[in-house]
Amino acid sequence: MKPETAAKKLGVLFSATPAEFRAGVVSRDELNAMQQEPPAWLTELRRNGPHPKQVVAAKLGVSISGLARAGITEPLTTAEIEQIKAEQPEWLERERSVYAEARKEAACLKQQKREKQDKQEKRERQRR
Numbered sequence: 001m002k003p004e005t006a007a008k009k010l011g012v013l014f015s016a017t018p019a020e021f022r023a024g025v026v027s028r029d030e031l032n033a034m035q036q037e038p039p040a041w042l043t044e045l046r047r048n049g050p051h052p053k054q055v056v057a058a059k060l061g062v063s064i065s066g067l068a069r070a071g072i073t074e075p076l077t078t079a080e081i082e083q084i085k086a087e088q089p090e091w092l093e094r095e096r097s098v099y100a101e102a103r104k105e106a107a108c109l110k111q112q113k114r115e116k117q118d119k120q121e122k123r124e125r126q127r128r
Contacts, residue, residue, distance in 0.1 A: 006031050012045045013052045013075050050075035060084065063102065066095030 006026035007014035014022065018041050026034075034042060049055075056076045057064045067073075070091040076084075084092060 001026050001028070001031070006034075008052070010034060010042060011052070011055055012042065013050050016045055016050050016075075017041070047078065049077035049079075049081075051078070051081070056081060060092060060096075061099065062092065062095040063099045066091075066099060070095060 003017070003022050003024060003026055004014050007017055007021075009031060021041075038046070051059070052075060053064050053067055053072075056072070057067050059078075059081050060067070062070075070089075
C-alpha cells in the first residue's frame with residue numbers, strides 16, 4: 001500500500017514520518033508488524049505528535065468539522081492539545097456539546113433502523 005495510506009492506518013501524520021517510510025511501499029505484513037511492535041519513531045509520533053486532524057479531534061472530544069469551525073486547520077502536538085484542554089476555551093465546550101448531541105442522535109437513528117429491520121424480519125417470518 002502507499003505510505004500515505006499506511007500512515008493513516010497507523011494514526012500518524014504522513015509528513016512527520018521518516019523519509020525511508022515515505023519513500024517506500026508498505027506491505028500488509030509490514031503494517032501489521034508496525035502495529036504489533038511499533039518502531040521507536042512511531043511510538044514517538046503517537047506520543048508527542050504532530051497529530052493528524054482526526055487524532056486531534058478525538059483527543060479533544062470534538063468533530064473534525066468542529067476543529068475547522070474553531071479555526072484549527074494545522075496538525076497539533078500533544079503539548080498543544082493539552083494546552084487547549086487546560087485553557088478550556090469557549091469553542092471547545094461548545095463543540096464538545098455539539099459533538100455529543102450528534103453522537104446521541106446518530107445512536108438513536110441507528111436504534112430506530114435496527115427496530116425497523118427487526119419488525120420487517122418478524123413480518124417476513126410470519127408470512128412463511
